[in-house]
Amino acid sequence: MRVRYAPSPTGLFHVGGARTALYDWLFARHTGGKFILRIEDTDRSRYRPGALEDLLAGLRWLQLDWDEGPEVGGPYGPYIQSERLPLYQEFANRLVAKGAAYRCYCPPERLIALREQQALRGEPPGYDRACRDLTQRQIADYEAKGVTPVIRLRVPTEGTTTFHDLIRGDITVDNRSLDDLVLLKSDGYPTYHLANVVDDHLMEITHVTRGDEWIPSTPRHILLYQAFGWDPPQFAHLPLILSPTGKGKLSKRKAKGPGGEEYLVMVHEFREAGYLPEAMFNFLALLGWSLDETTEIFTREQAVAAFELERISKAPAVFSYDKLKWMNGVYIRQLAPEVLAERLQPFLARSGIVVDQETALKVARLVQERITTLAEAAALVDFAFADSISYDPALLIQKGMSRQDTMRALEASRHALAELPAFDEASMETALRQLAQALGLKAGQLFGAIRVAVTGRAVAPPLFGSLELVGRERVLARLRRAEELLVAEPA
RNA sequence: GCCCCCAUCGUCUAGUGGACCAGGACACAGCCCUUUCAAGGCUGCGACAGGGGUUCGAAUCCCCUUGGGGGCACCA
Secondary structure, eight states, X not given: OEEEEOOOOSSXXXXXXXXXXXXXXXXXXXXXXXXXXXXXXXXXXXXXXXXXXXXXHHHHHTTXXXXXXXXXXXXXXXXXXXXXXXXXXXXXXXXXXHTSEEEEOOOHHHHHHHHHHHHHTTOOOOOOOTTTTOOHHHHHHHHHTTOOXXXXXXXXXXXXXXXXXXXXXXXXXXXXXOOOOEEEOTTSOBOHHHHHHHHHHHTTOOEEEEEGGGGGGHHHHHHHHHHHTOOOOEEEEEOOEEOTTSSSBOOSSOOBOTTSOBOOOBHHHHHHTTOOHHHHHHHHHTSSBOSSSSOOOOOHHHHHHHOOGGGBOSSXXXXXXXXXXXXXXXXXXXXXXXXXXXXXXXXXXXXXXXXXXXXXXXXXXXXXXXXXXXXGHHHHHGGGTOSOOOOOGGGGSOTTOOHHHHHHHHHHHHHHHHHOSSOSHHHHHHHHHHHHHHHTOOHHHHHHHHHHHHHSSSSOSOHHHHHXXXXXXXXXXXXXXXXXXXXXXXX
């Protein structure tokens, strides 16, 4: 099996493309075949610098390694279409020589006008085949005038074309609904249709797995294969990914959520937002495919072992950010704390929290069950790295306690913590639980007051770990500060 | 407008004629656990788009309607 992923470097790597690449990769790995990456850069006007680098980085992030393609080479190269131009020209001319294609001298303006008229009359748009049967003399005239022609395929004007889709079964179209598509543009570049067919043939691609949006042009490709006298590969068209807005496919243009926030669509955006590649892999795999009846979380090895084209669903799928977040959380919780610490460091640094491994590990233990993306960690522990904290002193006073009670409790806590031989979680817990009992308070009351005094919030990571992170000296200072605030605060 | 594809809980899906008064997951709600928040556990809510057939029997097969999506470039 030889499977290719053939993106066009016209923009940043998109999750829809990533899902296609993932399925191509899974199919290749499952069958023990080759995964080939081919760059379809045959439109000079749409080329975007940096797009190729972003694509390769995205594929590597998801660990979708390719056996042949840019940077790794292979026996069928080059794998960048702009480096294969003479090939397409030669094959296009071959079709002209056979009479299966012809040169068309119609200027773009005429074609635009033609489509306008067709739209006006309510006719389907399409080339009117004006140049399909030019006389030798007409051709000579155009050539003498220096008009650069395009090459068009001579599509049959009757009959039907059928191809078998591995996911959908047979698909048939009436040839009369097809027009004579351009194969070679006047700038000497091939169109997608030509380049794709020539390369798939030359590279001995056996399976073409691509997005649903290609179904309408597949019959044209079949006709092209027939014109060349080649056997077409097998086709499998994947369902599209829909935007959560419910309207249309997940596009590169930013769709906005109900709150006006922008949905993430580029692979690099997910990476920067703190999603783990293994979670992304798992989630994307499930968007249109299922491993079995109930399994949601699986490793890439399991996916490779189980992947079947037959289990790909036909209906388009809405991209669920909620489920992705949940899944990312699952993967974060599965990480060894040391690994999480390491992965967290760049994200913490981005928020100005530069820490050593040991501190990062403490943070990791504290936030592991509380974050759904790596980027969320900083906001949970920033109190421990801030010079000062501010809060409404009223928060200090717990349910069932007076201002006086709270002041006494904080003061007693401060003394207890100051005298502790070791400032670690276990010692703190023992001491403070005893203290609560001695003061006639519920543990939650005492802990709540300390939590606000030290973190500035009513909701924070587990208390003792938080105290350890803040450090004894600053904990004591913050307790004292809270006591002062209560003196000032009339309650 | 024309052509093509698709149709099970709000969402992702299982289901390939009887084991389905439809299973799992996310989300949502309640309860439990608990120093707050989480995480975890349990429970609940919730779907075969509609109508015709075929069949002893249909979520599963066929047709129509409706709905959704995609495509109709010298873009991919």
